[in-house]
Amino acid sequence: MSASTYLLFYVNDPQRSADWYAQLLQSAPLEASPGFALFALADGTRLGLWKQDAVLPASQQAAGATELCLMLESQAAVSTEFARWQTLNLPVLQMPQDMDFGFTCVTADPDGHRIRIFHPAA
Numbered sequence: 001m002s003a004s005t006y007l008l009f010y011v012n013d014p015q016r017s018a019d020w021y022a023q024l025l026q027s028a029p030l031e032a033s034p035g036f037a038l039f040a041l042a043d044g045t046r047l048g049l050w051k052q053d054a055v056l057p058a059s060q061q062a063a064g065a066t067e068l069c070l071m072l073e074s075q076a077a078v079s080t081e082f083a084r085w086q087t088l089n090l091p092v093l094q095m096p097q098d099m100d101f102g103f104t105c106v107t108a109d110p111d112g113h114r115i116r117i118f119h120p121a122a
Contacts, residue, residue, distance in 0.1 A: 005045045007068065010052040010059055011111045017049045020109055023088055041070070052111075063112035075103040075119045082117070 011017040018029050018037035025047075029037045035051040047068070052059075072078050082096050082105050093114060094106035104118035 006048055007045060008048040008050050009063070009068075009109070009111070009113045010055050010061075011049045011109075011113075012052055013110075014049045014051050016110055021047070021049065024085075024090070024107075024109075024115065064108065064114055067106070067114040067116045069116045069118065072117055072119050078103050078105065078117050078119050 009017070014035060014037045015032070018032050018039075021037070021039055022028055025039055025041070027039065029039050030046075031038045035054045037049040039047040039049075041047055072081060079096055085092070085105075085107055090107040092105070093108055094104065094116075096103065096105040098121075100121065102118045102120040104116055106114055106116045108114050
């Protein structure tokens, strides 16, 4: 099967979330409507922000149980991006630190979806 990869986050307010992700990803959405926004990630994956109460079949799952993980090219890039997050006043769930898999930190979007950036351990 040949398919494109889409990741969907269910959000309360797609416009508010689209504005937030536009700052985080430093790019505009490919499309936006009152119930949905779509972003292209660097690797070609699409990130969709779908209005929670419009999702079919309905989902009652809480945000934050999964993570959007973005691999960056270096530990310095993680530190630089974290510093940019701080200028945007993004919530810090995890300060930059070394872990078994690499150097990482975590923020969360307005709905509680976790976003992790990391550079793999050598």
